[in-house]
Amino acid sequence: MLEVFFAPRDRGKGVMPTATAYAYHFRKAQIVAGITKPDGTAKYTPHSLRHFFASTALANGVPIHEVSRWLDHKSIKTTVDIYGHLVPEAWDRCRDVMQNAMCPAVTESQASASAA
Secondary structure, three states: OHHHOOOEEOOOEEOOOOHHHHHHHHHHHHHHHOOEOOOOOEOOOHHHHHHHHHHHHHHOOOOHHHHHHHOOOOOHHHHHHHHHHHOOHHHHHHHHHHHHHHOOOOOHHHHHHHHO
């Protein structure tokens, strides 16, 4: 059903449709997918699914600059400000790199001496 949202228009060029253009198809896709509320109304909005996509992609290791491009943010700063907290392992990687760069490497002779 994703083709509903990325259907080509305007001489075959894919364009992001407006909310009014896809509302009917979006609701129909949710019904088919079985993701409506008990009263039949939409359980998700396009915006909530957009946020879910970004959060899931980042949590699973997709680089933030790629997610930023997919979201069509004009600046990666926007993506970092909104979703940066979802990349906590980046802090660990940075800390490890700095730790390794700033600590002298243990030589083989030092390792042998400390083991004795």
